[in-house]
Each structure stands twice: as structure tokens, then as C-alpha cells.
Amino acid sequence: MGCVKSSREITVKKQTLIESKTKEEKDENIGVKNFIKGPEKNLEDNYKILSKIGKGTFGKVYEVKNKKTNQIRAMKSIKKSENNEENEELLNEIEIMIKLEHPNIIKIYDYYVDKDNYYIIMEYISGGELLEYINKEKIFSERKTKIIMSQLLHALNYLHSNNIVHRDIKPENILIEKSKANYPFENELGINVKLIDFGTCYLLKNNNYLTLKVGSPYYIAPEVLKKKYNNKCDIWSSGVIMYILLLGYPPFNGTSEQEIFKKIKKGKIEKDTPEWRKISHNAQDLLSKMLKKL
Ligand SMILES: Nc1ncnc2c1ncn2[C@@H]1O[C@H](COP(=O)(O)OP(=O)(O)OP(=O)(O)O)[C@@H](O)[C@H]1O
Numbered sequence: 305m306g307c308v309k310s311s312r313e314i315t316v317k318k319q320t321l322i323e324s325k326t327k328e329e330k331d332e333n334i335g336v337k338n339f340i341k342g343p344e345k346n347l348e349d350n351y352k353i354l355s356k357i358g359k360g361t362f363g364k365v366y367e368v369k370n371k372k373t374n375q376i377r378a379m380k381s382i383k384k385s386e387n388n389e390e391n392e393e394l395l396n397e398i399e400i401m402i403k404l405e406h407p408n409i410i411k412i413y414d415y416y417v418d419k420d421n422y423y424i425i426m427e428y429i430s431g432g433e434l435l436e437y438i439n440k441e442k443i444f445s446e447r448k449t450k451i452i453m454s455q456l457l458h459a460l461n462y463l464h465s466n467n468i469v470h471r472d473i474k475p476e477n478i479l480i481e482k483s484k485a486n487y488p489f490e491n492e493l494g495i496n497v498k499l500i501d502f503g504t505c506y507l508l509k510n511n512n513y514l515t516l517k518v519g520s521p522y523y524i525a526p527e528v529l530k531k532k533y534n535n536k537c538d539i540w541s542s543g544v545i546m547y548i549l550l551l552g553y554p555p556f557n558g559t560s561e562q563e564i565f566k567k568i569k570k571g572k573i574e575k576d577t578p579e580w581r582k583i584s585h586n587a588q589d590l591l592s593k594m595l596k597k598l
């Protein structure tokens with residue numbers, strides 16, 4: 305008899321961003337035409353690059369040290385495009401992030417521009433990605449899940465009340481800040497989560513629906529796949545994270561992107577499993593609401 309791997313043993317795989325650009329939305333995107341040109345200062349005068357800590361779709365992330373204060377920071381470099389319109393889109397991330405101020409959102413301190421790249425200087429979070437934490441712990445109790453979800457939802461509430469939709473909520477874009485002796489977090493896990501990666505952010509205007517397919521498999525909402533959505537897509541993605549924390553595997557899975565998307569579009573959570581039956585009615589109810597097709 306063949307051996308069927310228990311769904312609990314499945315490692316949650318890293319998901320890469322998908323983005324299909326349409327001309328219409330590009331034109332509508334945040335007006336950064338009036339963006340003040342980056343400060344006329346030289347990155348190397350102020351920061352020393354220590355090591356590379358991440359590489360994503362849009363840029364590379366380094367650990368850097370401020371030469372004057374010795375403070376450790378993270379620096380995301382984003383390559384300029386030959387297309388000016390695309391450069392404006394890159395500035396979108398900087399413009400949005402620079403204004404944000406929330407304990408569960410990464411703080412951006414400064415930025416630099418040279419002829420090839422944009423460089424964003426932000427706080428450095430050393431505890432790794434939530435994805436690594438999930439793959440180490442495998443499953444979280446409801447008490448622990450509540451700590452993580454409450455922090456994530458506070459960050460989203462802040463973004464959404466500022467009319468910002470993130471569009472790529474996933475454990476790879478959530479970092480873990482650990483308690484320090486002089487700066488303890490008063491929760492059972494001793495952690496504080498920080499949302500990062502604002503490259504896919506969009507400032508919503510006039511309650512219009514968005515039509516650009518942006519997100520990552522596992523987490524992308526059905527309405528995004530149907531290309532008519534608003535900020536509620538972030539709630540769906542958070543529901544997927546909550547499901548993974550409690551049950552240990554993604555609610556919509558498959559061997560190909562098409563298979564995953566087909567299940568997401570159907571939007572039916574498998575309820576006839578021992579893992580689902582094990583979680584409380586309250587948790588089941590909340591998950592059913594967050595993962596409800598609009
Ligand atoms: N402030 C930070 N402190 C520590 N690590 C960070 C920080 N910012 C980013 N990283 C690391 O670098 C990785 C890539 O960063 P980010 O998600 O911003 O880039 P990206 O190119 O947009 O990635 P993608 O589009 O693939 O999600 C993160 O997943 C994280 O591991």
C-alpha cells in the first residue's frame with residue numbers, strides 16, 4: 305500500500321508574487337509625479353553594507369550599519385527601470401511606506417537614489433520571517449494564533465483606514481521581532497510581528513474596484529483572480545494565514561498554480577477533517593467569515 309503523507313507534515317512552501325499589469329491600472333496608480341526628488345546625498349558616506357538578507361521579485365535586501373551611529377538597519381535596493389512610468393511605480397512603495405507609523409508595520413527611516421537604484425533604509429528585524437516560524441513550529445495553539453493574528457489585523461486595520469490595500473499578505477512578508485531584556489513584549493510568544501513589502505500597495509480612491517491580478521498562490525483571494533476587488537482581499541489572505549497557523553497546512557493547495565487557483569475560486573474549505581474538527585467553533589466561525597467568497 306502506498307504511504308500517504310499526513311497533511312500536517314506538508315511544509316508551507318514559499319510563494320512568489322504574481323502580477324499581471326494592465327495599462328489602465330498603471331495609469332491610475334498613485335500620483336507620484338509630484339514626488340520630491342530623493343535627497344542629494346551619498347549612501348556610501350552614511351552606510352556600510354554588512355550582508356545580504358533577502359532577495360525578492362523586486363529587489364535585494366541587505367543588513368547595513370550606519371557609519372556615524374553604528375545602528376544596524378535593513379536596506380532594500382530596487383533597480384530603476386528604463387521606463388520612467390515604472391520608476392514612478394517604484395517610488396510608490398517609498399512614498400507610501402515613509403508616511404506609515406504603526407508598531408506592526410516596518411518603519412522606514414530614509415531613502416537614497418542614485419543613477420541605477422532606489423535604496424530604502426528601514427528598521428532591521430532579526431527574528432526572521434513568519435514562514436520560517438510556521439515551518440519550525442508546524443502548528444499553533446488558538447492562544448498563540450490569536451497573538452499573531454491580532455497583531456497582523458491591527459496592521460491591516462491601520463492600512464485600510466488609510467485607504468491602503470497591501471495585496472501581498474503572506475508569511476514571507478511578515479517578520480518576527482523578538483523580545484529583548486530592555487524591551488519585552490507582554491505576550492506568551494514574546495514576539496511582535498511586522499508587516500513588510502509595500503511594493504504591491506495601492507491607494508484606493510472613490511471606492512473603485514481594482515482589476516490588476518496581484519498576489520501569491522495560496523494567499524490570493526478569489527475576487528483578485530476574478531479581477532474585481534477592494535481591500536477585503538487582505539482579509540482573505542490573513543484568513544489563509546490563520547488557517548495555516550491552526551491546522552498546519554494551506555486551505556487551498558495543489559501541485560500546480562492552476563489547481564490552487566481552481567480551489568480558491570471554488571472557495572470551499574474542507575471541513576470533514578480531524579484538524580478542522582479539532583479547532584473551536586469560534587475559530588471555525590471566524591475562518592469561515594474571513595475565507596468567504598464575496
Ligand atoms: N526590514 C527587514 N529586516 C529584516 N529582513 C528583511 C527586512 N525587509 C526584508 N527582509 C527580508 O528580505 C526578504 C525580501 O524582502 P521584501 O519582501 O521586501 O522584498 P520583495 O523583493 O518585494 O519580495 P517579494 O516580492 O518576493 O515578496 C523578506 O522576505 C525578508 O526575509
Ligand SMILES: [Mg+2]
Pocket residue numbers: 360476477501
Ligand atoms: Mg516579499
